[in-house]
Amino acid sequence: MELSKTSYVILGMLRLGRSTGYEIKSLVDVSTRFFWAASYGQIYPELARLEELGLVHGKRDESSGRRRRSYELTAAGERALDAWLTSSEPLHFELRHEGVLKLFFSDSLAPEERLAQWRRIREEHERLGDQLRSLSSGPADAATEEGKRMPREVLDFGIAYQDFIVDYCKRMEAKED
Amino acid sequence: MELSKTSYVILGMLRLGRSTGYEIKSLVDVSTRFFWAASYGQIYPELARLEELGLVHGKRDESSGRRRRSYELTAAGERALDAWLTSSEPLHFELRHEGVLKLFFSDSLAPEERLAQWRRIREEHERLGDQLRSLSSGPADAATEEGKRMPREVLDFGIAYQDFIVDYCKRMEAKED
DNA sequence: CTGATCATGTAATTCGTTACATGATTCC
DNA sequence: GGAATCATGTAACGAATTACATGATCAG
Numbered sequence: 001m002e003l004s005k006t007s008y009v010i011l012g013m014l015r016l017g018r019s020t021g022y023e024i025k026s027l028v029d030v031s032t033r034f035f036w037a038a039s040y041g042q043i044y045p046e047l048a049r050l051e052e053l054g055l056v057h058g059k060r061d062e063s064s065g066r067r068r069r070s071y072e073l074t075a076a077g078e079r080a081l082d083a084w085l086t087s088s089e090p091l092h093f094e095l096r097h098e099g100v101l102k103l104f105f106s107d108s109l110a111p112e113e114r115l116a117q118w119r120r121i122r123e124e125h126e127r128l129g130d131q132l133r134s135l136s137s138g139p140a141d142a143a144t145e146e147g148k149r150m151p152r153e154v155l156d157f158g159i160a161y162q163d164f165i166v167d168y169c170k171r172m173e174a175k176e177d
Numbered sequence: 178m179e180l181s182k183t184s185y186v187i188l189g190m191l192r193l194g195r196s197t198g199y200e201i202k203s204l205v206d207v208s209t210r211f212f213w214a215a216s217y218g219q220i221y222p223e224l225a226r227l228e229e230l231g232l233v234h235g236k237r238d239e240s241s242g243r244r245r246r247s248y249e250l251t252a253a254g255e256r257a258l259d260a261w262l263t264s265s266e267p268l269h270f271e272l273r274h275e276g277v278l279k280l281f282f283s284d285s286l287a288p289e290e291r292l293a294q295w296r297r298i299r300e301e302h303e304r305l306g307d308q309l310r311s312l313s314s315g316p317a318d319a320a321t322e323e324g325k326r327m328p329r330e331v332l333d334f335g336i337a338y339q340d341f342i343v344d345y346c347k348r349m350e351a352k353e354d
Numbered sequence: 355c356t357g358a359t360c361a362t363g364t365a366a367t368t369c370g371t372t373a374c375a376t377g378a379t380t381c382c
Numbered sequence: 383g384g385a386a387t388c389a390t391g392t393a394a395c396g397a398a399t400t401a402c403a404t405g406a407t408c409a410g
Contacts (some may be wrong), residue, residue, distance in 0.1 A: 004368080004369070004370095005273075005275055005278065006369080006370085008278070008282075009278065012278075012281070012282035015282065015285065016282070020388090020389070020390090021389080021390070021391085022388060022389050022390075023388095023389095026388095031281065032278060032281055034272065035272050035273065035274040035277045035278060036273055036274065036275070036277075036278045037271075037273075037370085037371095038370085039370065039371055039372080040371095040390080040391075041370070041371060041372075041373095041391090041392080041393095042369080042370060042371085044390065044391055044392085045391085045392085048391095064379090064388085065378080065379055065380080065388095066378060066379060066380095066388055066389060067377090067378070067389070067390085068388080068389055068390080069389090069390075081282070082285070082286075084279070085279055085282060085283060085285070085286055085290070085294075086286065086290055088297065090301075091274075091275040091276045091279075091297065091298065091301055092273060092274075092275040093273070093274055093275065093276070093301060093305075094214075094271075094272070094273040094274075095211070095212050095271070095272055095273075096182075096212065096213055096214075096269060096270070096271040096272075097212040097213065097268075097269075097270055097271075098182055098213070098268040098269040098270065099268045099270070100212045100213075100331055100334065101182065101185070101186065101189075101209060101212060101213045102261070102262055102268075103327055103330065103331050103334075104189070104208065104209055104327055104328060104331045105185075105189035105192065105193070105258070105262060105327070106262060106327045107324075107325040107326060107327045107328075108192065108259070108262070109262055109263065113262070113263055114327075117262075120265065120268065121268065124267075124268055124270060128270075147284075148284040149284060150280055150281055150282070150283045150284045150291075151281060151284075153280065153349070154277055154280050154281045157277065157280075157345060157349075160345060161341070161342075161345075164338070164341045165338075168334060168337060168338075172330070172334075181396085181397070182397095183397080183398085197360090197361075197362090198361080198362070198363085199359095199360060199361050199362075200360095200361095203360095214398085214399095215398085216398065216399055216400080217362080217363075217399095218363090218364080218365095218398070218399065218400075218401095219397080219398060219399085221362065221363055221364085222363085222364085225363095241360085241407090242360095242406080242407055242408080243360055243361060243406060243407060243408095244361070244362085244405090244406070245360080245361060245362080246361090246362080
């Protein structure tokens with residue numbers, strides 16, 4: 001593999017019509033963040049690197065009042081993105097879940113502490129679910145109207161995912177009681 | 178926060194009766210790995226650091242034929258572990274899921290490619306589910322017999338989690354068809 | 355005797371976050 | 383005029399993986 005996964009986030013966001021580092025980050029924060037986060041500290045240096053590699057092309061953009069640098073995918077960038085989208089390399093999957101980690105070691109705790117732990121996990125995922133639901137009428141909607149249905153499908157998956165964990169916690173809370 | 182989350186994995190594994198870096202890593206690989214991974218490159222240096230901090234105490238262990246270093250929790254280590262288990266600090270939660278990331282950008286693909294993508298995700302989680310199921314009769318069982326029920330509960334959660342994703346993919350595959 | 359397992363560690367590298375620094379412009 | 387937002391970047395740090403290096407012992 002040549003590029004980091006986060007590079008593909010950038011290439012993908014450019015294809016979705018974002019053009020500056022700032023715009024990419026803004027969209028990441030209301031979409032892919034829930035399954036692939038990225039920060040300015042990655043995005044700006046990576047844009048520069050992708051330009052060196054000839055996958056994107058940037059230029060000063062005077063169209064808005066503000067000084068900014070707009071990028072576009074090059075033909076090579078389009079190819080790189082498609083190659084990644086259709087490749088059958090093993091998929092990176094990584095979960096770090098401190099709440100579940102605590103549960104794993106919770107035999108030494110009092111029952112009410114264990115109950116509290118399930119509850120904390122549930123609350124966290126309820127919060128995440130609410131955040132996702134609040135996006136339903138925002139960027140996902142906008143994408144759908146442009147004829148892109150996958151952002152919405154992925155959002156729906158995210159909501160179902162959070163709901164699954166919430167429901168599981170509820171069942172465990174009931175059992176623990 | 179003082180210690181990394183991975184430090185608590187180490188402290189927790191010591192409480193569960195593991196005593197060497199090797200034993201800790203072995204148990205991690207068949208248990209917490211699915212929601213909190215750790216490598217030798219973290220475990221050995223971290224054990225040394227925890228000893229400096231007075232949270233664990235290590236000594237040369239001649240009980241087996243092999244040269245090894247056995248660690249135990251100190252009183253301070255026990256306290257640190259309990260404090261973490263019962264603290265209500267925000268829980269670290271992080272998901273990196275390349276398959277879902279690809280789906281997000283998959284509007285540009287042909288329908289059969291999208292279908293293939295859901296299928297790849299499903300297969301990956303089926304594999305993970307099978308791995309977890311194969312642990313049911315192994316370490317989780319052993320823990321249960323020692324009176325620890327949480328390792329099993331967490332394993333069951335892991336299985337249900339993988340199954341949820343598998344089922345979701347199946348529904349999407351049917352829809353995409 | 356030989357391969358699997360037990361066992362410990364380090365070095366290089368990658369990936370990513372956080373905090374900082376800076377400044378223009380737009381909206382109220 | 384002031385706050386929010388747009389906008390770009392860097393430096394320091396932290397977390398974690400991978401690959402390497404080494405070697406003893408145990409089971410067949």
